Amino acid sequence: MSGREVRYGYKASAEQFAPRELIDVSVAAEQAGFTSVAVSDHFQPWRHKTGHAPCSIAWLPALGEGTSTAMLGTSVLTPTLRYHPSVIAHAFATTACLNPGRVFLGIGSGEAMNENPAIGIEWPKFAERSGRLAEAVALIRRLWAEERVTFEGNYYRTVRATIYDRPPEPIPIYVAAGGPKAAQLVGRIADGFICTSGKAPDLYTRLLEAVAAGAEQAGRDVSEIDNMIEIKVSYDHDRAFAMRACEWWAALALRAEEKSGVEDPVEMERLADAAADRAHTRFIVSDDPDDVVARIAPYVELGFTNLVFHFPGEDQRRAIAQFSADVLPRLRARFSEPVAAV
Numbered sequence: 263m264s265g266r267e268v269r270y271g272y273k274a275s276a277e278q279f280a281p282r283e284l285i286d287v288s289v290a291a292e293q294a295g296f297t298s299v300a301v302s303d304h305f306q307p308w309r310h311k312t313g314h315a316p317c318s319i320a321w322l323p324a325l326g327e328g329t330s331t332a333m334l335g336t337s338v339l340t341p342t343l344r345y346h347p348s349v350i351a352h353a354f355a356t357t358a359c360l361n362p363g364r365v366f367l368g369i370g371s372g373e374a375m376n377e378n379p380a381i382g383i384e385w386p387k388f389a390e391r392s393g394r395l396a397e398a399v400a401l402i403r404r405l406w407a408e409e410r411v412t413f414e415g416n417y418y419r420t421v422r423a424t425i426y427d428r429p430p431e432p433i434p435i436y437v438a439a440g441g442p443k444a445a446q447l448v449g450r451i452a453d454g455f456i457c458t459s460g461k462a463p464d465l466y467t468r469l470l471e472a473v474a475a476g477a478e479q480a481g482r483d484v485s486e487i488d489n490m491i492e493i494k495v496s497y498d499h500d501r502a503f504a505m506r507a508c509e510w511w512a513a514l515a516l517r518a519e520e521k522s523g524v525e526d527p528v529e530m531e532r533l534a535d536a537a538a539d540r541a542h543t544r545f546i547v548s549d550d551p552d553d554v555v556a557r558i559a560p561y562v563e564l565g566f567t568n569l570v571f572h573f574p575g576e577d578q579r580r581a582i583a584q585f586s587a588d589v590l591p592r593l594r595a596r597f598s599e600p601v602a603a604v
Contacts, residue, residue: 267600268593268597269568271569272292272570273301273302273492273573276302276304276321277304277308277309278316279314280316281321285325288328288329290579292332294430294581295464295590298334300335300336300490300492301325303338305375305379307527307532308514309510309527309530318339319350320341322334326357332494337570338368340372341374344374345395347402347418348420348423350398350402356541358429366400370395379525393417401418403421405425406425407432411423436528445536447476451480453488455473455487456486459494459544460494460514460546470565491569491570493546494571494572495585496547497546498580504546507573507574507581508544510541511541512534512535513533516537519534562597562601571585
């Protein structure tokens, strides 16, 4: 593959907005020129008082009825614990039948705050979570491709299972990874890779190297794996407004040791409020569109060509309007040619 066209998507933050409002702003994003909508899938949000958590598998088909061109998918959903992979295979097959050629499934190994409270389990170690994820992908793909599937895995079992309504085109599966071990799994099994911005720059090089290593182990061409990154941007003509907009998402700025073991949104909200002065550190915060483009460019130059923008503020229409008017045209001008895989 010689290169990929750079694409620009919108992150629908289900942790922050009620279902109908999230539909309305996602439709506005498509109308403003964003070519995909990726929705989070939380059972519990980061905040108890002001948070939301609509179910993505119910929400996505509704968004499909209000949009016509945008790719629709999750970033990310966990198909291994509170959802059985057969249920996810069934749900996404139906969504893809309703929206032909417009659906992707973005998955990850999960977060304790979303899985433990919902089904009352002890949080599995990384090796089990990774094993479950790989097995779930294998089962989901068989259910999308075959009839009367009998599956005997380490974690999941089906007996002559058939999904009767399946789309004619395969649904791409994207897998999220935040560390090299998980990224190697991406290279072995996934159609796409998902990560998030705002971390140490050398991490992204190591993640992409791990994806490539996993692909090589599996005898795959790494250039066929689509690299998606959620880029956290707070852009506004008023820089002070852009800074304040980040505060709702202060939980993202918490260090691992600060939030370790926290599964309760009430406690997470308390910790986040105490870290409000750090909230902006995970975002590109600016009132200068050229500055925003310059700070996005290194991700593209590394090989991320599927860019999904997460705007933090409560006024999503304001963020969408200003970003699409000021930043998107500059991005399209700078990255007008396909970008080669690195």
